[in-house]
Amino acid sequence: MPSTRDRLIDAAFALFEERGFDETTVDDVAARAEVGRTTFFRAFRSKEDVIFPDHDAMLGAVSARLATATAATVEVAVTEAAHVVLAHYLAEGTRAQQRYRLTRSVPALRSREVASLLQYQQVFRTFLHGWTGGTARADLRAELLANAVVTAHNHVLRRWLRETITAGEAEAEFATSMDEVLRIFADPAPSVGGTAVVVLRSDQPVESLLPALREVVARPET
Amino acid sequence: MPSTRDRLIDAAFALFEERGFDETTVDDVAARAEVGRTTFFRAFRSKEDVIFPDHDAMLGAVSARLATATAATVEVAVTEAAHVVLAHYLAEGTRAQQRYRLTRSVPALRSREVASLLQYQQVFRTFLHGWTGGTARADLRAELLANAVVTAHNHVLRRWLRETITAGEAEAEFATSMDEVLRIFADPAPSVGGTAVVVLRSDQPVESLLPALREVVARPET
DNA sequence: CTGTCGGTGGGACTGAGTACCGTGTCAAGT
DNA sequence: ACTTGACACGGTACTCAGTCCCACCGACAG
Structure with a gap:
């Protein structure tokens, strides 16, 4: 014999499927589970809760x-x-x-x-x-x-x-x-496949960044 | 004279603030707006809706x-x-x-x-x-x-x-x-203002990537 | 046999939301 | 002036979710 709570859950799913949620009252669910209406609200805070x-x-x-x-x-x-x-x-x-x-x-x-x-x-x-x-x-x-x-x-x-x-x-x-x-x-730069792409930004010419670039490339992972 | 709907909104906000939402009934709101309860539900689908x-x-x-x-x-x-x-x-x-x-x-x-x-x-x-x-x-x-x-x-x-x-x-x-x-x-490399520098990491020495870098930098936008 | 404690049922109550019907009003149309 | 109809509103009665309170029952300890 499953627990009262489980019987209520089964009854609710069955009835909601058959008649629809709005067309099913808590009384109906309790009746099919063969318990009182009070017991339903002791097991679940609301009619919706029995679904989750x-x-x-x-x-x-x-x-x-x-x-x-x-x-x-x-x-x-x-x-x-x-x-x-x-x-x-x-x-x-x-x-x-x-x-x-x-x-x-x-x-x-x-x-x-x-x-x-x-x-x-x-x-x-x-x-x-x-x-x-x-x-x-x-x-x-x-x-x-x-x-x-x-x-x-x-x-x-x-x-x-x-x-x-x-x-x-x-x-x-x-x-x-x-x-x-x-x-x-992931910050700062996503890496796709075997090649990592790093983006820096500055106003200086590319050549002046070479030291920084070298350092970045030398580092194994971000 | 504001519209019925606006009076209901004002009344609802005032009462919810004073007594709290749960402690206020729709009757209370309608009464303060000096309309019937039916009118409230004609203007708003539910008690919650009047807030939005x-x-x-x-x-x-x-x-x-x-x-x-x-x-x-x-x-x-x-x-x-x-x-x-x-x-x-x-x-x-x-x-x-x-x-x-x-x-x-x-x-x-x-x-x-x-x-x-x-x-x-x-x-x-x-x-x-x-x-x-x-x-x-x-x-x-x-x-x-x-x-x-x-x-x-x-x-x-x-x-x-x-x-x-x-x-x-x-x-x-x-x-x-x-x-x-x-x-x-943004994919894959955003460029914001100034000069964008893209660094590719590979097994080759940094210097060999310079032509590729120069090309990327030359392009105005992604 | 008595106390009590957890799970249960029942009955009464409040309040949201709906359905229906009646009424006043205002604006044509005749 | 009278009718007609659309429209917004008010009131009553109803269903049902959710709460509260009290009573019951079986188990278990003393």
Whole structure:
């Protein structure tokens, strides 16, 4: 016998799929789960929350992963933290896609989903702020990067949710997308392939920069 | 005598400020505006909507500005479209800051605000998608850029809403922030003022790259 | 047998949002 | 002057989400 909470989740997904979200009352859900209406609101704060049952747990998992980072492993931590979420959705399988259909068609659920997205961005932002903070420019960059990570993750996730790509392809695209994001935000100069391109700027003639150039080229990596 | 709609807006802001959002009923707002409750719901879809009275108009203004763009003026269009929103908030003055305090303290209003943010991102995204679309990588970049523009705008706007900077400073920071965003997403090597120097790293000695450098520097713009 | 504690159910209540109907007003059109 | 119709508004009644409070029940300890 599954737990009361799980029975409520199953009942909710089933009924929302059958009749639609607005056409289903909390009473209906509670009735199908064979519990009282009060019990529903003890398990979930609202009718919408039952669609995102483990959002809080995910948020905690992301925070936990980020907390293990050091200054040298910020990028890895960010990537893996985002991957925790992706992996969870992929593991959910059908249910995640069912939720996606619901969030597309019901405005209330859509805004709920967006609100949870913002929470992820918040977590990434405060994390990055801790490592890169300081100047106003750094703050902006931290926020942009946090945002970009979540956006890239969602971009890939959505493609899987729409069933345009398989789970395996999603994993691969996630990796390349995160690389793309980190490359875009890497400063000061992105490096593509075997050749690194560095951009300096000055008003002096090219020849006078040669010593500086020599130093840059001699350094193995940025 | 201001219009019924305007009286409702004034009444709502006043009461939400005095008693708080949750402690104020729609009846209260309607009563202070000296209209019936029904009239409130005819003017606004929900109790939250009265806080964002001209959001729809803003969305339209942004779309309109973007629609005038050509392939050559995409960046300018994006910048100016975002600026339309900033300018509107700055013109609102006190009321915008009042709204900000409300959205910080009331979760329901916060998620409503976030939902409207997403609509802006959507507009920018479909716009950019139209100009840059094609490959999966281009799609991702378009979404990232749309996101970054909205994020940068909001970053600056928030600083003004918190009254950490003045309206004039907000304008200046907006310009530099948008430059920063466009620079981050510019590919592959941005050139700003003065002389641009591109350094290629390879296995060959620096001197052998001089002809290539000279050619790059000679070219006026990327 | 008694206390109590966690999970549960029920019933009453508030308030948002909707549907429907009635009314006053203003501006033609005749 | 009378009708007609569009329009904005007010009132009533209803559904349903969410809250509050109280009662119940089984487990478990003393």
